[in-house]
Amino acid sequence: MTEQELNNTEITLKLPLGAVNAILQSLANQPYAQVADLIQAIREQAIPQVPVPTPEAKPEDAPVQ
Numbered sequence: 001m002t003e004q005e006l007n008n009t010e011i012t013l014k015l016p017l018g019a020v021n022a023i024l025q026s027l028a029n030q031p032y033a034q035v036a037d038l039i040q041a042i043r044e045q046a047i048p049q050v051p052v053p054t055p056e057a058k059p060e061d062a063p064v065q
């Protein structure tokens with residue numbers, strides 16, 4: 001297998017959200033041109049997997065009867 005083929009081989013990593021955020025923070029400290037595509041690829045895969053918190057209903061938000 002050539003180096004180019006190896007570099008194009010996809011792998012799957014399962015990491016906790018905190019670890020992904022730590023990786024992104026580390027990448028953010030690097031020159032933008034070197035990491036922008038990698039950060040974007042991580043975000044594109046991560047965003048659909050992270051649940052959006054729902055706001056809790058407050059008693060004052062209850063409908064008036």
